[in-house]
Amino acid sequence: MTKTNYNIQKIRSDFPILSRKVYDKPLVYFDNAATTQKPRCVIDRVKEIYTLKNSNIHRGVHYLSSQLTEEHENARGTTREFIHAEHSHEIIFTGGTTDSINLVAYSFGEKYVHEGDEIIISEMEHHANIVPWQMLCEKKNAKLQIIPMNEQGELQLEEYKKLISEKTRLVAVTQTSNTLGTINDVKRIIDIAHQQDVPVLVDGAQSIQHTKVDVQEMDCDFFVFSGHKIYGPTGIGVLYGKEKWLSEMPPYRTGGEMIRNVSFDKTTFNELPFKFEAGTPNYTGVVGLEEALKYISQIGLDQINAHEKNLLQYANKKFNDIEGFTTYGTSSNKISVISFLLKDIHHYDIGMVLDKMGIAIRTGHHCTEPTIRHFNIEGTARASLALYNTTEEVHKLYEALLKVQKMFG
Amino acid sequence: MMTLEKKQNEIIEEFDLFDDWMDKYNYLIELSKDLPEMDPENKTEENLIEGCQSKVWLHAEMKDGKLIFQADSDAIITKGIIALLVNVLSGRTPQEIVDADLYFIDRIGLKENLSPTRSNGLLAMLNKIKAYALAYRSKQ
Numbered sequence: 001m002t003k004t005n006y007n008i009q010k011i012r013s014d015f016p017i018l019s020r021k022v023y024d025k026p027l028v029y030f031d032n033a034a035t036t037q038k039p040r041c042v043i044d045r046v047k048e049i050y051t052l053k054n055s056n057i058h059r060g061v062h063y064l065s066s067q068l069t070e071e072h073e074n075a076r077g078t079t080r081e082f083i084h085a086e087h088s089h090e091i092i093f094t095g096g097t098t099d100s101i102n103l104v105a106y107s108f109g110e111k112y113v114h115e116g117d118e119i120i121i122s123e124m125e126h127h128a129n130i131v132p133w134q135m136l137c138e139k140k141n142a143k144l145q146i147i148p149m150n151e152q153g154e155l156q157l158e159e160y161k162k163l164i165s166e167k168t169r170l171v172a173v174t175q176t177s178n179t180l181g182t183i184n185d186v187k188r189i190i191d192i193a194h195q196q197d198v199p200v201l202v203d204g205a206q207s208i209q210h211t212k213v214d215v216q217e218m219d220c221d222f223f224v225f226s227g228h229k230i231y232g233p234t235g236i237g238v239l240y241g242k243e244k245w246l247s248e249m250p251p252y253r254t255g256g257e258m259i260r261n262v263s264f265d266k267t268t269f270n271e272l273p274f275k276f277e278a279g280t281p282n283y284t285g286v287v288g289l290e291e292a293l294k295y296i297s298q299i300g301l302d303q304i305n306a307h308e309k310n311l312l313q314y315a316n317k318k319f320n321d322i323e324g325f326t327t328y329g330t331s332s333n334k335i336s337v338i339s340f341l342l343k344d345i346h347h348y349d350i351g352m353v354l355d356k357m358g359i360a361i362r363t364g365h366h367c368t369e370p371t372i373r374h375f376n377i378e379g380t381a382r383a384s385l386a387l388y389n390t391t392e393e394v395h396k397l398y399e400a401l402l403k404v405q406k407m408f409g
Numbered sequence: 410m411m412t413l414e415k416k417q418n419e420i421i422e423e424f425d426l427f428d429d430w431m432d433k434y435n436y437l438i439e440l441s442k443d444l445p446e447m448d449p450e451n452k453t454e455e456n457l458i459e460g461c462q463s464k465v466w467l468h469a470e471m472k473d474g475k476l477i478f479q480a481d482s483d484a485i486i487t488k489g490i491i492a493l494l495v496n497v498l499s500g501r502t503p504q505e506i507v508d509a510d511l512y513f514i515d516r517i518g519l520k521e522n523l524s525p526t527r528s529n530g531l532l533a534m535l536n537k538i539k540a541y542a543l544a545y546r547s548k549q
Contacts, residue, residue, distance in 0.1 A: 345485075346463055348462045348463040349484050364462050407434065408485055
């Protein structure tokens with residue numbers, strides 16, 4: 001294992017919830033792919049807004065409103081910097097990853113997708129990156145094409161190349177699978193698409209908290225992620241889009257703030273990014289997200305990545321010793337997500353018993369039914385590890401799994 | 410046959426013996442093993458209960474005015490839970506089942522599993538049992 005000067009105890013103490021108990025046992029939180037816990041700085045920042053700064057932003061003439069508007073727009077700048085977008089107005093705040101994808105499916109689809117066209121997604125997508133495209137295709141009489149994956153849970157890029165044609169209007173793929181942990185070579189996927197002038201949306205819901213993202217280097221056309229999966233508040237998400245697309249796309253939802261002039265004859269729309277941000281913005285979510293991004297930057301994504309790799313290595317070594325343990329998603333390039341089954345034991349039984357031992361994991365299809373079906377199973381138990389997890393906790397899970405085996409054996 | 414009340418009290422007493430959840434689960438595992446095997450032809454799509462993470466089949470038929478339940482699940486703890494329900498309710502009249510106040514669920518600590526969003530579908534199982542009872546009552 002690589003040695004790092006990662007101060008795990010300090011990091012753990014930043015997260016108040018980690019010191020609580022469940023069923024009188026110390027909480028071991030391994031459900032981070034579903035949502036991450038919040039550091040105190042994020043909680044405090046949101047609390048500060050409601051305690052001292054609350055005011056509706058953008059159009060107010062008074063002190064509180066202009067102060068908070070400035071904070072909100074600074075947060076946009078911080079987000080731009082975090083993913084290295086070229087312009088702040090390419091950062092659209094949304095309700096989350098799902099909301100961001102729906103926005104693109106609607107607005108991009110409205111303008112660019114027509115009968116007979118094709119959209120390409122992959123076999124390992126979360127339902128949030130399947131259903132909006134399915135609906136769009138239904139509406140427009142377009143076709144959905146699927147990049148298949150192999151037994152390791154890796155996308156077959158040779159097959160992908162064959163799918164791209166003059167009919168393709170968009171490729172939407174996840175950077176990292178929430179069920180298998182696979183890190184996809186999105187750079188290559190984008191390069192291949194761009195050779196045919198096809199834009200690419202990258203779902204970053206499971207990558208943003210683990211790896212450094214540079215949207216300009218990646219050259220993706222859209223990048224989406226959620227605040228709550230990167231230690232920020234729930235209900236806030238980001239859509240990054242290249243200006244050339246966003247400026248051409250029609251608005252998704254309409255209402256306040258996103259308009260320039262309204263008369264009963266005609267409405268003209270505001271400029272980017274406000275064109276896509278109808279209604280009162282989730283300003284507490286936005287500044288809370290900013291605080292989370294700053295927190296992550298302070299620790300450093302390289303450090304986090306190294307720590308999580310160590311955890312994954314340790315877990316793989318431990319768990320592979322367990323007889324009848326099968327991992328789903330065995331790519332050599334993956335994040336710290338372990339989807340597994342124990343021979344002859346239902347994933348739900350595993351989850352129920354671990355829960356009572358204070359270990360929080362997730363069971364089922366993880367909103368990726370096609371991925372699960374690929375392996376001819378009903379679901380998996382999934383442990384997803386984050387920056388504050390420890391090898392001791394992984395060891396606890398190992399011992400707990402042995403107990404589970406004994407119970408159901 | 411034991412009254413519904415007596416049967417429930419018996420289960421409550423049984424569960425009172427256990428100190429922690431592991432023992433309760435072990436008991437449910439035992440119950441799952443004792444549940445009579447379901448006739449394979451009754452494991453139909455129709456008898457499958459929606460809303461559970463694990464598969465649960467529940468079949469009902471009327472014999473001499475009493476409802477007889479058969480059940481199975483691919484998850485053991487879930488099977489133990491449905492076994493409990495079958496033990497308590499199988500062999501009773503539809504009217505008795507419709508009227509049943511199943512206080513034992515709360516008393517043995519299963520109530521936390523009863524909210525509609527809980528994935529084990531205990532609520533879905535109960536609804537299915539009550540639906541069978543209502544349907545058979547109206548046939549009588």
